[in-house]
Amino acid sequence: MNPEVIREYLPLYKEAFILTLRTGWIGILLAFAIGILVAFAIHFRVPVLSKIASVYVELFRNTPLLVQLFFIYFALPKIGLSIPAETCGAVGLGLLGGSYMAEGIRSGLDAVPVSQEESALALGLTKRQLFTYVVFPEAMSISIPAIVANVIFLLKETSVFSAISLMDLMFTAKDLIGLYYDTTEALVLLVVFYIIMLLPVSILGSIIEKRVRLRTLGG
Amino acid sequence: METILEIKNISKRYDDITVFEKISLTVKRGEVVVIVGPSGCGKSTLLRCINSLEDIQEGEILLDGVVINPTSKDLSQVREKIGMVFQSYDLFPHLTILQNLMLAPLKVKKADKKETKKEALELLDRVGLLSKKDSYPRQLSGGQKQRVAIVRALMMHPEILLFDEITAALDPEMVKEVLDVVLSLAREGRTMVIVTHEMQFARAAADRMVFIDGATIVEEGDAKEFFDDPKTDRLRKFLRSFSYD
Secondary structure (H helix, E strand, O other): HHHHHHHHHHHHHHHHHHHHHHHHHHHHHHHHHHHHHHHHHHHHHOOOHHHHHHHHHHHHHHOOOOHHHHHHHHHHHHHHOOOHHHHHHHHHHHHHHHHHHHHHHHHHHHHHHHHHHHHHHHOOOOHHHHHHHHHHHHHHHHHHHHHHHHHHHHHHHHHHHHHHHOOOOHHHHHHHHHHHOOHHHHHHHEEEEEEHHHHHHHHHHHHHHHHHHHHHOOO | OOOEEEEEEEEEEOOOEEEEEEEEEEEEOEEEEEEEOOOOOOHHHHHHHHHOOOOOOEEEEEEEEEEEEOOOOHHHHHOOOEEEEEEOOEEEEOHHHHHHHHHHHHOOOOOOHHHHHHHHHHHHHHOHHHHHHOOOOHOOOHHEEEHHHHHHHHHHOEEEEEEOOOOOOHHHHHHHHHHHHHHHHOOOOOOOOEEEOOHHHHHHHEEEEEEEOOOOOEEEEEEEHHHHHOOHHHHHHHHOOOOOO
């Protein structure tokens, strides 16, 4: 490994890192927002909306992100909807992630025992209060492991962004290898930056899971 | 004594199954009514009907002269007056014991936080669990959880308490610690309707006993008479099933 090469590559990777992180997290926030709405629609069996939500989940869970990105990036402009690559990446990630998040959050909502709701109602809580103070917080603590797993999965999925010529980490590595053939340096830096991006999420995730687990088991 | 709860000719059916038929029961203020009967006789369902967790197909239920039913607009206000404790405790697992106790008074009654906390601590102390105030429910034993559940119901200052087989899920050695709490509530004149399988406890706590079997009230009366001199064959047979001689 040539330290000179690494020093030269570093600024490029830093830039790609920031772009990957930004697009990734915007996508994840979007995924979370979509996930909550879709999970509510399905859990509460909202007429019409719950049907649409189910179709959405199946559609996006069962198609690869690459295909979804191609569709947004190459097919939408044909009907006059041209979206910049970075927005495409975030939206694509949000839509894919939304379907995963929705399932994670819905399973949490479904897992709260009916008896919990009854004991809250018996105390005089209204349906809204019951949801706000009992069902939702409990459901979220049940869903946390699934949500953390999804966040890690989605951050890794950003590597597909290179296919729509977004200058993310993966794109930068492939580009540099193609140009200069310094394969080892380029790949080592790629791995290092992905780990820098994901390790904190993973560690933070385990800490939150551990704190929450103490509360969820047994009522 | 004034009547607080009046159950008039209520019937409960699921499709083609009749849980009970034309049951009537009156509870006076300060009275402890204990309901017993074989498993599946509908005694728990009866309690659940009282605070409208189940709907009824016939008859009506009045609390302080006001009709209660699941479609009432002010259902949550009616439920405030009815404290209920369940077999499965159902403390809120994401809240500490103190938070469990304070949730309903603060959110439903908009009670003063300081005073609510003071009252919660006093009641916890009374059931011997002051040291657990900052624990989470899963760190407590079944008997401790159930004592907290009773306190949680008391925090709303209910006019009547419903206990639905509150010791059925407990290990035998924990049954007494819970029933002692209930007994002390009975002695301070709380109005209670209790469903239980603990006959010795029933005898100690009840002002009046009710025996439900085959979808109807078979026998009811003064506790002493009920146990020592049952009038019906069905009750005699039921009581015998609890003795070993």
